[in-house]
């Protein structure tokens with residue numbers, strides 16, 4: 001196969017965000033745009049290991065996936081990569097890629113997804129590099145990728161090379177002046193399902209969800225990548241009826257919907273659960289790493305509480321019986337419910353910046369078993385990505401072990417630990433300048449030495465500022481420092497207001513406001529978080545001048 005060197009010029013803004021490079025499909029379709037970024041990823045991600053390396057490649061089925069996979073094949077071959085392991089039709093969930101990188105001990109992987117962002121010809125696409133541990137590249141690597149994109153002048157490719165991805169099989173090519181190049185097209189679900197079988201007690205889960213008097217579950221794949229994984233695990237392996245799995249056909253535009261499992265975008269699951277026929281409901285995002293858990297009558301489990309409940313009950317899962325429970329962790333904006341469990345159990349608990357890449361080092365060092373984010377991400381050290389299907393199987397394991405409903409499990413938990421009320425307001429696609437202005441105002445607030453001790457009163461409740469800063473994190477394993485990870489205003493009663501700008505959008509600015517308050521009085525436990533947190537929300541809006549600056553009277557999404 002012939003190799004050609006193509007002249008190119010840098011594109012502006014090829015900077016990976018919270019989770020890879022995300023842009024509109026038309027941006028990726030520009031000549032050389034995807035090639036430039038893939039070349040930078042191979043060079044900076046693999047360094048001197050590029051020749052003879054092996055990578056896992058796959059994505060969530062969204063529009064432009066197969067084109068991107070063929071580009072990666074052509075560039076990998078010309079760069080001397082020895083082997084690519086690719087899911088059939090290019091499809092692999094994000095957790096599956098992480099699982100396969102670890103299982104086959106490859107040099108890393110490339111994940112093609114924009115996760116919870118909509119897909120389709122006019123929606124988003126994304127490319128993310130994962131390292132040999134199976135986890136998203138840390139900032140050192142993503143910064144190096146960005147540097148290469150700024151100076152790139154050419155890339156090698158094999159213009160005539162094209163691999164048939166429709167069928168499972170092995171392909172080998174002789175690349176001129178480079179050597180042998182192999183492409184293995186593999187079953188998308190096999191390795192992942194095998195891993196789940198090693199982690200969980202499938203016999204026990206079969207008794208729980210498989211027919212008869214069992215728990216009726218409703219799983220909504222939102223037309224994302226999890227469809228085939230869910231059908232295989234829940235219907236084939238666990239014997240649940242077909243009807244328990246919906247929207248399992250992976251569509252390249254996710255059916256025109258936002259493949260984000262929350263109360264707004266997974267409204268159809270919420271409506272179905274409200275009927276009360278099912279005792280357990282779940283939904284996943286486009287690439288299968290996020291999950292939302294609902295109980296009967298659409299009882300909502302916040303991701304913060306989900307993490308804490310799992311932390312409190314990990315012993316019922318065979319994997320943790322074998323490995324023991326090391327520490328716990330959460331991202332900074334995630335409510336501190338898990339911290340209370342860690343304290344009670346005498347375990348370490350880490351607070352890291354937003355994004356799964358910050359958990360990897362702690363897991364590799366054997367200090368972290370379970371972690372999560374408020375953004376519907378939960379996972380463990382079985383892989384190095386958050387994992388939606390894993391979270392559902394973990395929850396079902398807890399239900400089986402406790403023999404209680406989702407709601408009862410939460411009520412017990414709150415009676416033991418108190419309740420960390422939490423809400424997040426997203427203002428999507430604001431103009432960048434006013435959003436930045438707002439962050440500047442907040443930056444001034446935290447710099448002002450008079451801010452600490454200031455009193456804010458709303459709806460008759462008074463809060464006193466105990467601490468105000470822009471979150472900075474020093475990785476305890478490699479001592480790398482990440483600054484400016486979000487404005488935190490922490491009050492004397494531990495309630496918190498946090499502001500950050502999203503790093504996963506493809507245009508404009510998305511403002512995230514996170515509010516947390518803690519209650520120990522059981523009379524509050526069943527109250528609506530929006531009511532309980534109202535004073536703090538008002539204080540946050542007033543202090544930031546958000547509404548005035550952005551012109552937004554209400555958030556786009558509340559979770």
Ligand code: VG1
Pocket residue numbers: 018019114115116117285289290331354355356373374375377501502503504505512
């Ligand atoms: C968001 C979430 C963050 C998550 C990230 C990737 O980032 O807040 O918790 O790790 O998405 O999730 P940001 O920068 O937009 O707040 V996924 O499932 O979209 O890869």
Ligand code: CO
Pocket residue numbers: 094115116285286287288289290
């Ligand atoms: Co995702």
